[in-house]
Amino acid sequence: MELETMRLFLRTTLLAKRINDMLPPLPKGVTPRSLHILETIDKLAATGQKVRVSDVASALGITRPSITKVVQDLTELGYVEKNASKEDGRLVHVHLTAKGKELYANFITSKHTSIFDVVKDMDEEEAQIASKFIKDFFQRLKDGRLKF
Numbered sequence: 076m077e078l079e080t081m082r083l084f085l086r087t088t089l090l091a092k093r094i095n096d097m098l099p100p101l102p103k104g105v106t107p108r109s110l111h112i113l114e115t116i117d118k119l120a121a122t123g124q125k126v127r128v129s130d131v132a133s134a135l136g137i138t139r140p141s142i143t144k145v146v147q148d149l150t151e152l153g154y155v156e157k158n159a160s161k162e163d164g165r166l167v168h169v170h171l172t173a174k175g176k177e178l179y180a181n182f183i184t185s186k187h188t189s190i191f192d193v194v195k196d197m198d199e200e201e202a203q204i205a206s207k208f209i210k211d212f213f214q215r216l217k218d219g220r221l222k223f
Contacts, residue, residue, distance in 0.1 A: 098186065102178065104152045109145050111135060113154060113179050117171055125160070125168045154178055
């Protein structure tokens with residue numbers, strides 16, 4: 076990659092932040108990270124499995140302690156319920172409450188549908204390439220490859 080292309084990419088990341096800021100406000104106490112966790116719990120539960128916090132952490136590629144804190148916050152807000160496993164009391168299963176399912180259906184699904192309506196005529200392959208590039212760039216930064 077050439078230096079000017081990298082500069083263009085970094086300026087574009089600022090536009091991505093501005094796009095995110097244009098989205099509808101989140102309910103009180105809900106963060107973008109907690110929405111991803113709700114979505115992940117829902118998707119894992121849809122496979123028929125009993126979902127553990129560690130399953131959510133693995134699916135999102137982040138640490139269990141950081142997920143545990145967000146799940147606790149979502150539990151206190153009434154979006155998630157935790158239950159000890161009947162087979163092994165040390166294991167805790169999580170699932171969306173009715174309030175969590177409503178938030179998921181009304182906010183996440185409608186948000187994605189609204190965004191899709193704006194971008195549906197854009198090039199699919201370009202979107203896939205851009206998404207892959209951003210994920211790869213993030214991973215390199217996360218791996219500590221950036222040195223000052």
